[in-house]
Amino acid sequence: MKKIQFIVAVACAPILCILAYVVLCGPGLFGKYNPKAAKIACISNMKMIQCAYEQCKQSGRAQTKENIYGPQGYAKEEPVCPLGGAYKVELDEDGNVTVTCPHDFEGHRLP
Numbered sequence: 059m060k061k062i063q064f065i066v067a068v069a070c071a072p073i074l075c076i077l078a079y080v081v082l083c084g085p086g087l088f089g090k091y092n093p094k095a096a097k098i099a100c101i102s103n104m105k106m107i108q109c110a111y112e113q114c115k116q117s118g119r120a121q122t123k124e125n126i127y128g129p130q131g132y133a134k135e136e137p138v139c140p141l142g143g144a145y146k147v148e149l150d151e152d153g154n155v156t157v158t159c160p161h162d163f164e165g166h167r168l169p
């Protein structure tokens with residue numbers, strides 16, 4: 059009888075460890091790698107970039123990275139996609155900005 063209890067305890071130990079790990083680390087892990095959350099964060103980054111370039115244009119300053127980012131700019135630093143990768147910023151002749159993410163295929167695009 060005692061032997062069986064011992065076997066059950068040994069068999070359950072790894073499962074309990076995994077459960078404890080998921081409970082303790084789960085929110086952090088899923089928060090970081092949740093594709094939906096990453097997409098939402100990415101789109102808000104792109105909106106911010108677009109806004110900064112538009113504000114820069116309206117103020118009559120040259121739309122350069124130096125004017126957009128930094129202590130004198132509209133954002134402290136250039137954001138990157140939560141999944142990694144820098145954004146591609148394209149300006150047309152009128153100064154209209156298009157921001158694209160390297161994870162565009164995963165739905166990381168502005169509506």
Ligand SMILES: [Zn+2]
Binds near residue numbers: 100141161162
């Ligand atoms: Zn992205």
